[in-house]
Amino acid sequence: xxxxxxxxxxxxxxxxxxxxxxxxxxxxxxxxxxxxxxxxxxxxxxxxxxxxxxxxxxxxxxxxxxxxxxxxxxxxxxxxxxxxxxxxxxxxxxxxxxxxxxxxxxxxxxxxxxxxxxxxxxxxxxxxxxxxxxxxxxxxxxxxxxxxxxxxxxxxxxxxxxxxxxxxxxxxxxxxxxxxxxxxxxxxxxxxxxxxxxxxxxxxxxxxxxxxxxxxxxxxxxxxxxxxxxxxxxxxxxxxxxxxxxxxxxxxxxxxxxxxxxxxxxxxxxxxxxxxxxxxxx
Amino acid sequence: xxxxxxxxxxxxxxxxxxxxxxxxxxxxxxxxxxxxxxxxxxxxxxxxxxxxxxxxxxxxxxxxxxxxxxxxxxxxxxxxxxxxxxxxxxxxxxxxxxxxxxxxxxxxxxxxxxxxxxxxxxxxxxxxxxxxxxxxxxxxxxxxxxxxxxxxxxxxxxxxxxxxxxxxxxxxxxxxxxxxxxxxxxxxxxxxxxxxxxxxxxxxxxxxxxxxxxxxxxxxxxx
Numbered sequence: 205x206x207x208x209x210x211x212x213x214x215x216x217x218x219x220x221x222x223x224x225x226x227x228x229x230x231x232x233x234x235x236x237x238x239x240x241x242x243x244x245x246x247x248x249x250x251x252x253x254x255x256x257x258x259x260x261x262x263x264x265x266x267x268x269x270x271x272x273x274x275x276x277x278x279x280x281x282x283x284x285x286x287x288x289x290x291x292x293x294x295x296x297x298x299x300x301x302x303x304x305x306x307x308x309x310x311x312x313x314x315x316x317x318x319x320x321x322x323x324x325x326x327x328x329x330x331x332x333x334x335x336x337x338x339x340x341x342x343x344x345x346x347x348x349x350x351x352x353x354x355x356x357x358x359x360x361x362x363x364x365x366x367x368x369x370x371x372x373x374x375x376x377x378x379x380x381x382x383x384x385x386x387x388x389x390x391x392x393x394x395x396x397x398x399x400x401x402x403x404x405x406x407x408x409x410x411x412x413x414x415x416x417x418x419x420x421x422x423x424x425x426x427x428x429x430x431x432x433x434x435x436x437x438x439x440x441x442x443x444x445x446x447x448x449x450x451x452x453x454x455x456x457x458x459x460x461x462x463x464x465x466x467x468x469x470x471x472x473x474x475x476x477x478x479x480x481x482x483x484x485x486x
Numbered sequence: 487x488x489x490x491x492x493x494x495x496x497x498x499x500x501x502x503x504x505x506x507x508x509x510x511x512x513x514x515x516x517x518x519x520x521x522x523x524x525x526x527x528x529x530x531x532x533x534x535x536x537x538x539x540x541x542x543x544x545x546x547x548x549x550x551x552x553x554x555x556x557x558x559x560x561x562x563x564x565x566x567x568x569x570x571x572x573x574x575x576x577x578x579x580x581x582x583x584x585x586x587x588x589x590x591x592x593x594x595x596x597x598x599x600x601x602x603x604x605x606x607x608x609x610x611x612x613x614x615x616x617x618x619x620x621x622x623x624x625x626x627x628x629x630x631x632x633x634x635x636x637x638x639x640x641x642x643x644x645x646x647x648x649x650x651x652x653x654x655x656x657x658x659x660x661x662x663x664x665x666x667x668x669x670x671x672x673x674x675x676x677x678x679x680x681x682x683x684x685x686x687x688x689x690x691x692x693x694x695x696x697x698x699x700x701x702x703x704x705x706x707x708x709x
Contacts, residue, residue: 214682251657253638254657266545267566274541274545431586432585435539435542469586
């Protein structure tokens with residue numbers, strides 16, 4: 205028989221954290237050592253009792269004051285008061301010009317955050333509108349079809365960012381094509397994908413397959429890079445900025461579709477992974 | 487009556503110490519050029535720009551955050567104060583939450599940090615007398631082993647926080663060892679050994695073998 209199984213591994217086995225190869229070993233040990241098996245059963249019973257004991261808290265309605273925090277839209281009163289106090293004190297202590305300058309800085313820093321956030325929301329809104337406008341089109345959903353070889357090159361040249369034609373067939377979507385769009389201060393692009401028929405058979409002419417769009421743009425300097433998610437009605441959106449020094453230029457992406465969040469996330473991550481690979485065609 | 491941990495209720499408390507950014511949030515924080523990085527350290531907790539979807543996601547975490555807070559702070563009011571601090575910090579740092587991650591793991595991480603901040607600040611940790619907590623919990627249907635459950639709560643309180651947290655995160659909140667390691671900023675191996683020791687210690691206490699409370703977890707009656 206193998207070396208005795210220590211408490212740590214018995215515990216990890218109970219939590220299903222052991223690799224498959226070790227699991228069988230532990231199970232064999234437990235079959236041969238009833239006192240250890242009894243111990244592990246007691247741990248499981250204790251955990252079950254703990255869960256039962258605290259389950260009522262999860263079932264309780266969310267207290268109103270906590271819900272109010274989640275929906276609060278203004279700065280916390282105390283903090284706003286602190287800011288005004290600090291500004292006033294700065295003016296008093298340091299004299300007009302410098303004190304006023306600090307107060308202005310405090311306010312400006314906050315406004316910057318708001319402006320950047322608002323700007324970020326602006327282009328995402330445009331991505332959403334572009335999705336809603338073009339996905340219902342039957343005859344002209346795109347400007348240039350996927351089969352036309354110059355699609356990626358053309359968009360890359362116009363946007364001044366590397367445009368890759370992402371392959372989403374593993375996620376069940378095929379590229380229909382793309383188009384150029386006006387963004388706030390320059391061109392942006394929309395790639396349209398539609399859901400593959402799982403049977404592989406051609407669809408009837410009036411079928412309306414599910415479509416998602418990927419909006420690309422050259423990001424502003426202060427567009428945040430972190431992955432964000434929004435939902436408006438049935439429409440979900442993931443958006444982010446990626447690509448820095450190695451492949452030259454950062455690119456902003458927004459994927460829009462009427463899909464459950466998990467499925468949209470899988471598509472977003474597939475795009476993110478492919479964006480990391482070889483640069484766009486020249 | 488149990489006294490609230492007063493510090494939780496001071497809205498300005500965290501700001502006065504400087505906004506504590508959870509390490510896990512810093513890791514997922516990507517390039518954000520421009521003036522954002524030079525914000526004054528005592529940043530205003532401005533909730534104005536957190537989008538609706540994020541708020542809805544946050545709302546969904548509250549029941550489980552409340553349970554976790556309750557298993558750490560025991561007193562219901564103190565626990566909800568901890569949740570309040572957690573929600574405020576989450577809203578203030580919404581723009582750093584990477585949506586590819588699990589929002590519950592992220593908020594549990596913030597709650598853990600907030601709890602640690604509070605423990606550092608308070609020299610004495612006050613727990614509600616266990617009997618007070620029992621009378622507040624009326625939802626639990628009575629079963630034969632009521633005596634066992636009373637002991638279970640007291641026994642949990644006698645574990646050190648270092649043992650209690652990983653045990654709760656994994657057995658109660660169903661986190662993986664990897665997620666638990668993220669929340670507590672410890673290696674996975676440490677998670678495994680602490681949980682195993684916590685289980686053994688809990689059993690010892692329930693079997694009447696553990697007579698000395700472990701360091702820092704002595705139950706004290708609130709004055």
